[in-house]
Amino acid sequence: MKSIKILAIAALCTLTFSCKKEEKTLDHIPGVDSAQASTVVEALSQDSANPDDAALVKEAQSKPLTTIAFSETDHSFGDIKKGEKVEHIYEVTNTGTNPLIISNVKPGCGCTVPDFTKEPILPGKKGKITLHFDSTNFDGAVSKAADVFVNVEKAPVRLTFTANITQ
Incomplete structure (x- = not known):
């Protein structure tokens, strides 16, 4: 369940933040602690090959x-x-x-x-x-x-x- 939640957050972040200039955090999403949010944001921001x-x-x-x-x-x-x-x-x-x-x-x-x-x-x-x-x-x-x-x-x-x- 935790991995599904993280994947959902990752998809949401990609759709929501990929075209925004400002740096964003996920602290405002209910049920997501700052450690999870930080991990997802860091993973999304790395320039890894798709x-x-x-x-x-x-x-x-x-x-x-x-x-x-x-x-x-x-x-x-x-x-x-x-x-x-x-x-x-x-x-x-x-x-x-x-x-x-x-x-x-x-x-x-x-x-x-x-x-x-x-x-x-x-x-x-x-x-x-x-x-x-x-x-x-x-x-x-x-x-x-x-x-x-x-x-x-x-x-x-x-x-x-x-x-x-x-x-």
């Missing part, structure tokens, strides 16, 4: 490998108003000899939604990865990332962006 990510990497690398070039891997939106929805297109070029396949784009939280070229990108051709960001739940400086699972040697490739959310 088993689903390993499967995505394996899938991407099961295709013939190629090489990739990005127009940029980091973007700054600068100052944007709270609640504003913005997007940025990252251009990708297949610089290898095999088709480039974007298997998945996995953002760090639900405030970022990806869109990407689904069909194989032939050698020398270009594709796009668009990251849509909703600033509703943020104040001040934010930094977000999305992992791109592609058939290249060092996958996933991380795309990042920053913004300063103003009132």
Whole structure:
């Protein structure tokens, strides 16, 4: 029963806090003592590899490998108003000899939604990865990332962006 309670708390924390800038605690949840809350928060905040990510990497690398070039891997939106929805297109070029396949784009939280070229990108051709960001739940400086699972040697490739959310 205790492990079910901790798993439920972990799921709740992931959904509730993954898109919040401020540091949160679980002290306000009935039946959760501070030691349990601390353990869950610490486990969620560690940058551990997700088993689903390993499967995505394996899938991407099961295709013939190629090489990739990005127009940029980091973007700054600068100052944007709270609640504003913005997007940025990252251009990708297949610089290898095999088709480039974007298997998945996995953002760090639900405030970022990806869109990407689904069909194989032939050698020398270009594709796009668009990251849509909703600033509703943020104040001040934010930094977000999305992992791109592609058939290249060092996958996933991380795309990042920053913004300063103003009132």
